[in-house]
Amino acid sequence: MIGFLGSLAFFLVFILVIALANAIRVVREYERLVVFRLGRLVGERGPGLVLLIPIVDRAVKVGLRTVAMDVPPQDIITKDNVTVKVNAVIYFRVVASQQAVVEVENYLYATSQIAQTTLRSILGQAELDELLAEREKLNQALQQVIDRQTEPWGVKVTTVEVKNVDLPQEMQRAIARQAEAERERRAKVINAEGEYQASARLAEAAAIIGREPAALQLRYLQTLAEIATENNSTTIFPVPVDFLRAFMSSAERGK
Template identity: 70%
Template structure:
């Protein structure tokens, strides 16, 4: 009787071990790639929920379907116009075909990271510094297309690539600061010259109107005197037309000759 009890306990524990190795529970964002005797069957991708496996025959590999945010380490890049910069980026991707991500590549995370680094150096090396600084969206889109086309056979979808930071050499930063300062000074001079030009045009128009209407010149003269008087000044300025002084100047000139 005691031998039967021991045998029953052994059978019970053996069944528990088999069940523990046969049952898997996958979360909503997980999928399981099942290999049966080393081969991937037609129903090789399972989940989420409860998964039943055949012990010693089936082997399960879990794959997460969540979006992975991966930092691309800083890369030393020489742009097309021979400027040395250090650039880092971030890449967003997710697994859409778990069976390819396991079968087609040994480690899809490492493979994607290495591909992103080489692509970053290649694309930025074909761009000039001004394009790298001003056309960031265009470069990001180009990086995303190239990386996504190369990771597609691995069952990976690259949704976005963003260049995070561009570190310039100190001498290049000083040169760009001088260029920006010179550009601001040029704009200020152009704006001042444009203002002088517009003011001269208005003055010419006003002079034409005053010359055609002598009474307007008198009214302007009286208005100027009124403005001077409001300042509580004891000095009053009377403008003298040049025509009044012309006879005296001519007489002095004739006498001198």
């Protein structure tokens, strides 16, 4: 009889220790406990030391830190009928732990599914050029739509970023040809602009020389000096009459 009572006492102490261990919870700063008492929502507890009633209370732990979740690659047909494969990353966090537990079965899975369907819907309304060039505007549209749908679950979507846009090979070649044609066009425009500026400068120089005959003679002498410096061979060149007229006038006055 004594042995039976001792075993019973040991068993009761063991059950009491387990119950106390389950009744005492330490909740970190970035966590909350959503407590249900006999199936009815009581509220959230934490952070710090939380005491629960054994057997009666059931607690669900919810993290409040920001979660970075990859959105798997999605096949998307753009507005101009181009098939691309796009993936993204979404940043969100729980702002109302009770709603995250009561309103949705698994808020992580639900947010992932909403992100995938919204990615296909929003990007399918954009053209390929917009998808490649206006990434920031599309990211903002995705964030607003996903956040509006997850708000009843107590989930706040802070950022959505489109990561990669995979194009078909033929589309990549077409874009490369388009970029090359654009570079050639810009080169021709720059070359034409340079020719225009050079011709304008030449016209100004011709006008100045036309007004000042002495400038033409000085330019002629400069050209002769350059030819004499660059070439060691004998060079025959015509001499303008206007250039010799000054020397002829001096000779006549000497006579």
